[in-house]
Amino acid sequence: xxxxxxxxxxxxxxxxxxxxxxxxxxxxxxxxxxxxxxxxxxxxxxxxxxxxxxxxxxxxxxxxxxxxxxxxxxxxxxxxxxxxxxxxxxxxxxxx
Amino acid sequence: xxxxxxxxxxxxxxxxxxxxxxxxxxxxxxxxxxxxxxxxxxxxxxxxxxxxxxxxxxxxxxxxxxxxxxxxxxxxxxxxxxxxxxxxxxxxxxxxxxxxxxxxxxxxxxxxxxxxxxxxxxxxxxxxxxxxxxxxxxxxxxxxxxxxxxxxxxxxxxxxxxxxxxxxxxxxxxxxxxxxxxxxxxxxxxxxxxxxxxxxxxxxxxxxxxxxxxxxxxxxxxxxxxxxxxxxxxxxxxxxxxxxxxxxxxxxxxxxxxxxxxxxxxxxxxxxxxxxxxxxxxxxxxxxxxxxxxxxxxxxxxxxxxxxxxxxxxxxxxxxxxxxxxxxxxx
Ligand SMILES: [Fe+2]
Ligand SMILES: [Fe+2]
Numbered sequence: 422x423x424x425x426x427x428x429x430x431x432x433x434x435x436x437x438x439x440x441x442x443x444x445x446x447x448x449x450x451x452x453x454x455x456x457x458x459x460x461x462x463x464x465x466x467x468x469x470x471x472x473x474x475x476x477x478x479x480x481x482x483x484x485x486x487x488x489x490x491x492x493x494x495x496x497x498x499x500x501x502x503x504x505x506x507x508x509x510x511x512x513x514x515x516x517x
Numbered sequence: 518x519x520x521x522x523x524x525x526x527x528x529x530x531x532x533x534x535x536x537x538x539x540x541x542x543x544x545x546x547x548x549x550x551x552x553x554x555x556x557x558x559x560x561x562x563x564x565x566x567x568x569x570x571x572x573x574x575x576x577x578x579x580x581x582x583x584x585x586x587x588x589x590x591x592x593x594x595x596x597x598x599x600x601x602x603x604x605x606x607x608x609x610x611x612x613x614x615x616x617x618x619x620x621x622x623x624x625x626x627x628x629x630x631x632x633x634x635x636x637x638x639x640x641x642x643x644x645x646x647x648x649x650x651x652x653x654x655x656x657x658x659x660x661x662x663x664x665x666x667x668x669x670x671x672x673x674x675x676x677x678x679x680x681x682x683x684x685x686x687x688x689x690x691x692x693x694x695x696x697x698x699x700x701x702x703x704x705x706x707x708x709x710x711x712x713x714x715x716x717x718x719x720x721x722x723x724x725x726x727x728x729x730x731x732x733x734x735x736x737x738x739x740x741x742x743x744x745x746x747x748x749x750x751x752x753x754x755x756x757x758x759x760x761x762x763x764x765x766x767x768x769x770x771x772x773x774x775x776x777x778x779x780x781x782x783x784x785x786x787x788x789x790x791x792x793x794x795x796x797x798x799x800x801x802x803x804x805x806x807x808x809x810x811x812x813x814x815x816x817x818x819x820x821x822x823x824x825x826x827x828x829x830x831x832x833x834x835x836x837x838x839x840x841x842x843x844x845x846x847x848x
Pocket of ligand 1: 578607608665687691
């Protein structure tokens with residue numbers, strides 16, 4: 422048996438029926454983008470899960486590194502005023 | 518179960534104090550119920566165990582297509598044929614989700630196949646039994662998928678993110694499998710001819726103990742599971758799940774009017790569970806070691822499919838590369 426080259430890995434994103442954003446559903450191997458979409462149709466939309474498919478070659482994704490968790494997300498921790506619940510509005514001001 | 522015999526270190530589970538600082542922080546994350554994601558720190562043994570467990574699980578989904586695939590062309594009606602085909606297609610998807618989860622741990626798909634083909638990795642012993650009659654399609658869906666569900670539902674909470682997410686997808690699809698099997702059993706055992714009833718009983722007789730074996734050896738003989746449970750890659754003990762399976766299945770058999778082939782099977786008012794006989798563990802180890810009725814046939818079928826498909830995989834890759842080159846030149 423000759424060693425053949427493995428098909429690249431694709432990450433699959435699907436938008437469901439209800440107008441939400443595309444969501445990562447999983448991955449699969451395919452020789453190219455066109456085939457990746459066909460395979461994604463076959464595996465990830467077997468029960469009407471989707472109305473649109475995005476495929477991205479996994480090697481093209483740049484991800485934040487887990488060790489950056491602190492520097493990346495710490496700065497927003499102490500900015501509670503970004504949330505509506507921070508602001509006390511008197512009841513008699515009506516619905517807001 | 519789908520991964521029945523994942524040997525871990527075999528050592529006692531170390532206490533938090535005995536762990537290195539990294540491993541201690543890792544264990545604490547698991548204890549807090551956090552998910553571990555692919556690029557994050559994990560002890561080597563955790564990674565290795567997961568590759569084995571998820572790999573075995575994936576292989577079971579794929580090899581598990583064979584006993585049922587056997588009956589697609591011989592299904593008694595077009596409707597049954599469509600149901601069975603859809604179920605077997607789902608199992609291919611389950612294999613795919615799990616292989617992808619294993620790949621996030623740094624092993625390639627081809628390496629996983631290779632380890633299946635050369636016997637380094639196992640698949641569930643249940644798929645080494647033959648499917649002799651159409652009633653077996655009922656018994657397999659009812660019992661084998663039923664046992665699978667019992668194992669997979671708690672694994673949705675497993676500590677490794679990609680594995681847990683694969684389980685969520687799988688569990689969503691799994692209950693149709695069990696129901697279509699039970700539906701076949703109803704047609705044959707309750708609404709069928711006497712001969713169909715006999716076929717249904719015979720299928721239950723043959724699949725009962727192999728189904729109990731799916732949960733792996735008895736707790737007293739599975740010394741390796743403590744570490745897996747500490748890591749939350751195993752959520753319940755083998756005996757817990759087996760008992761749960763018997764408790765759920767015994768009334769279903771009664772509903773069908775079928776007899777579970779175990780004279781000791783009896784409701785125990787005191788424990789609130791059914792008493793039942795353990796399967797023959799010698800048979801279990803024998804099947805696992807390659808001596809079941811269909812081991813050779815199953816593995817040969819997989820190897821042949823892989824070898825016969827090589828020209829397709831290579832041809833499609835070559836075509837994709839040629840197209841990419843053309844597009845680059847044109848651009
Ligand atoms: Fe499955
Ligand atoms: Fe299934």
